[in-house]
Amino acid sequence: MDTKSMIIDTATTLFQQKGYIGVGLNEILKTCNISKGSLYHHFPNGKEELLIACLKSMSESITTDIEDIFKRYQTTQEATLAMIEKLIENYNREGSISGYTFTSIVSELATLSAPVRNACSYLYIKMQGIYSNKLVEDGLSKETADSIALMMTAAFEGGIMLCLTQKSSHPLKVISQLLPKLMKGFQ
Amino acid sequence: MDTKSMIIDTATTLFQQKGYIGVGLNEILKTCNISKGSLYHHFPNGKEELLIACLKSMSESITTDIEDIFKRYQTTQEATLAMIEKLIENYNREGSISGYTFTSIVSELATLSAPVRNACSYLYIKMQGIYSNKLVEDGLSKETADSIALMMTAAFEGGIMLCLTQKSSHPLKVISQLLPKLMKGFQ
DNA sequence: GTCTATAATACGATAGAC
DNA sequence: GTCTATCGTATTATAGAC
Structure with missing residues (x-):
C-alpha cells in the first residue's frame, strides 16, 4: 500500500479514538513511522x-x-434492527462505538471549519438517503419516508452519544425497539 | 458578582462557542481581564x-x-413542541444551538475523562427523568415512559447535531412533528 | 519522496512578590 | 486574592539536504 493511504488509515483510527484536536501530528508520524517532511509532501x-x-x-x-x-x-424494519444489533455487538466487543458517526471526532470543529461541517452534512444526508429509499420501497410516500429517515439518523446519532457517556448499549437497544413502532404508525 | 462566578460564566460561553480544547486558558484570562494566578487560586x-x-x-x-x-x-406533547420551538427560535436568532447539549463542548473528551463523562451522563438522565415523569402523568406506564423519554433525549441530541452541521433548523422541526405520533402509538 | 533540523508559537502550570 | 515572570513541553509548520 502507498504511503498516503497508510497515513489516512492510521490517522483515521487515531482520530476515532481521541478526536481531531486530541491527536498531535507527532503521534501520527510515530505510529506511521514516517517523518514530518513526508506527511507535508502528501x-x-x-x-x-x-x-x-x-x-x-x-x-x-x-x-x-x-x-x-x-x-x-x-x-426497513429488519434492516434497522440488524444495523443496530451490529452497532451493539461492536460496542460490546470494543467498549466503544467508533464507526457510524463523526460526532466524537469533529463536533468541536463542526461549528468552526466549513469543510469539516460539509463532510459531516454529507454523511448524514447519505445515511438518510439510504433509509428513505428503503422506506419508499416499503410503500411509504417520499415525504413521509424522508421525515422518518431524518428521525432515524438523529436517533442513532443521539443514541450513540448516550451509549458512550453512559458506558452501556442500553440506549441503542431501546431505540431499536421503538423505531419499528414509529414506522408502523405510518403504514 | 464574585470573581469565581464570573470566571465560570465567561468560560461557559467560550466553551459553548469553541469547545473545551478549542479554548485556551489565555483566552479565558483575557476575556475575564484577570491573571493566571487568580484563576489557579479559584x-x-x-x-x-x-x-x-x-x-x-x-x-x-x-x-x-x-x-x-x-x-x-x-x-408531554405540548411541552415537547414548546421546547423544540424555543430551540428553533434560539437557532434562528443566534445561528447556533448552544444550550441544551454538552455534545459540541466535550464529545472529544467524553471517552477520555471520567468526570466529564459523568457530567454528561448526569444531564441526559436528568432530562430523561423530566420527560418520563410527564409521560407518566399523561397516563403511560413507567416502563413505556422511560423508553419514550430516552428516545426523546436521543432524538433531540441527534437533531441538534444535524441542525448544526446542516446550518438549518429543519431537522428539529421534522422531529417535533414526528415525536407526537410516537407518543400517540402508546396511548 | 523522505529525511533532519529548526522555527515560531501556544499550551497548561508553577513560584514568589505584594 | 491578585499580580508578574517563568518553566517545560506540547503544538503546527517550514527549510534545506539527500
Missing part, C-alpha cells in the same frame, strides 16, 4: 487536509456498510 | 476543574429551563 495544507481525507474515507466505508445491510434485508 | 486543578464547574452550572440552567416548560404545559 498533505501540503497539513493537519486539516489530512482530516478531510480521513472523513471522506470514513464516509465511504460507513455508507457502503449500511447499504450492504439494507440490501440484505427485505424491510 | 481552580487549583486548572482547566479541567473549571470545565466541570461550567458543566455543573450548565446542567442546572438547562434542567430548570426544561422543567419550567414542562410545568407550564398540560401534556
Whole structure:
C-alpha cells in the first residue's frame, strides 16, 4: 500500500479514538513511522487536509456498510434492527462505538471549519438517503419516508452519544425497539 | 458578582462557542481581564476543574429551563413542541444551538475523562427523568415512559447535531412533528 | 519522496512578590 | 486574592539536504 493511504488509515483510527484536536501530528508520524517532511509532501495544507481525507474515507466505508445491510434485508424494519444489533455487538466487543458517526471526532470543529461541517452534512444526508429509499420501497410516500429517515439518523446519532457517556448499549437497544413502532404508525 | 462566578460564566460561553480544547486558558484570562494566578487560586486543578464547574452550572440552567416548560404545559406533547420551538427560535436568532447539549463542548473528551463523562451522563438522565415523569402523568406506564423519554433525549441530541452541521433548523422541526405520533402509538 | 533540523508559537502550570 | 515572570513541553509548520 502507498504511503498516503497508510497515513489516512492510521490517522483515521487515531482520530476515532481521541478526536481531531486530541491527536498531535507527532503521534501520527510515530505510529506511521514516517517523518514530518513526508506527511507535508502528501498533505501540503497539513493537519486539516489530512482530516478531510480521513472523513471522506470514513464516509465511504460507513455508507457502503449500511447499504450492504439494507440490501440484505427485505424491510426497513429488519434492516434497522440488524444495523443496530451490529452497532451493539461492536460496542460490546470494543467498549466503544467508533464507526457510524463523526460526532466524537469533529463536533468541536463542526461549528468552526466549513469543510469539516460539509463532510459531516454529507454523511448524514447519505445515511438518510439510504433509509428513505428503503422506506419508499416499503410503500411509504417520499415525504413521509424522508421525515422518518431524518428521525432515524438523529436517533442513532443521539443514541450513540448516550451509549458512550453512559458506558452501556442500553440506549441503542431501546431505540431499536421503538423505531419499528414509529414506522408502523405510518403504514 | 464574585470573581469565581464570573470566571465560570465567561468560560461557559467560550466553551459553548469553541469547545473545551478549542479554548485556551489565555483566552479565558483575557476575556475575564484577570491573571493566571487568580484563576489557579479559584481552580487549583486548572482547566479541567473549571470545565466541570461550567458543566455543573450548565446542567442546572438547562434542567430548570426544561422543567419550567414542562410545568407550564398540560401534556408531554405540548411541552415537547414548546421546547423544540424555543430551540428553533434560539437557532434562528443566534445561528447556533448552544444550550441544551454538552455534545459540541466535550464529545472529544467524553471517552477520555471520567468526570466529564459523568457530567454528561448526569444531564441526559436528568432530562430523561423530566420527560418520563410527564409521560407518566399523561397516563403511560413507567416502563413505556422511560423508553419514550430516552428516545426523546436521543432524538433531540441527534437533531441538534444535524441542525448544526446542516446550518438549518429543519431537522428539529421534522422531529417535533414526528415525536407526537410516537407518543400517540402508546396511548 | 523522505529525511533532519529548526522555527515560531501556544499550551497548561508553577513560584514568589505584594 | 491578585499580580508578574517563568518553566517545560506540547503544538503546527517550514527549510534545506539527500
